[in-house]
Amino acid sequence: MEQTELSMEEKKQMVLSMCICKTCPSWKECGEPGGFCFPLIGKSRCIDEEKGCICGGCPVYSEMGLSHIYYCLLGSEKEQSGV
Ligand code: SF4
Ligand code: SF4
Incomplete structure (x- = not known):
């Protein structure tokens, strides 16, 4: 099966590998x-x-292309954008 987009799980792993929260x-x-x-x-x-x-x-x-901050306290980009 051809897959052109990363799955949500793959995206999640990508986000976690780049996240710098631990130095915040x-x-x-x-x-x-x-x-x-x-x-x-x-x-x-x-x-x-x-x-x-x-x-x-x-x-x-x-x-x-994120636009919010304090995701740890206020919720994900989607949640803070109200979608
Ligand atoms: S929560 Fe902040 S530091 Fe962590 S991955 Fe998202 S944008 Fe990066
Ligand atoms: S989401 Fe929270 S822990 Fe991550 S960088 Fe922002 S304030 Fe720090």
């Missing part, structure tokens, strides 16, 4: 993988304070 001042280590901008991942269950967001400097941000 707001990051709290509790075993989460990051990638909160991605709809299949969504909000963090342990990050609870805005101490700065470095998403704008992440390769995923430009790659996926």
Whole structure:
């Protein structure tokens, strides 16, 4: 079967491999993988304070044309865009 687009799972793995959340001042280590901008991942269950967001400097941000921040607290790009 020909596949022209990456599957959601492949995209998720790509996002996780590029995510820089773990170096963010707001990051709290509790075993989460990051990638909160991605709809299949969504909000963090342990990050609870805005101490700065470095998403704008992440390769995923430009790659996926993102426009929001604080995905860990406010939800994925889709969720924050209301779609
Ligand atoms: S844009 Fe933010 S949440 Fe998304 S992968 Fe990059 S650092 Fe992680
Ligand atoms: S989504 Fe933004 S604020 Fe949250 S951990 Fe990732 S870089 Fe930091």
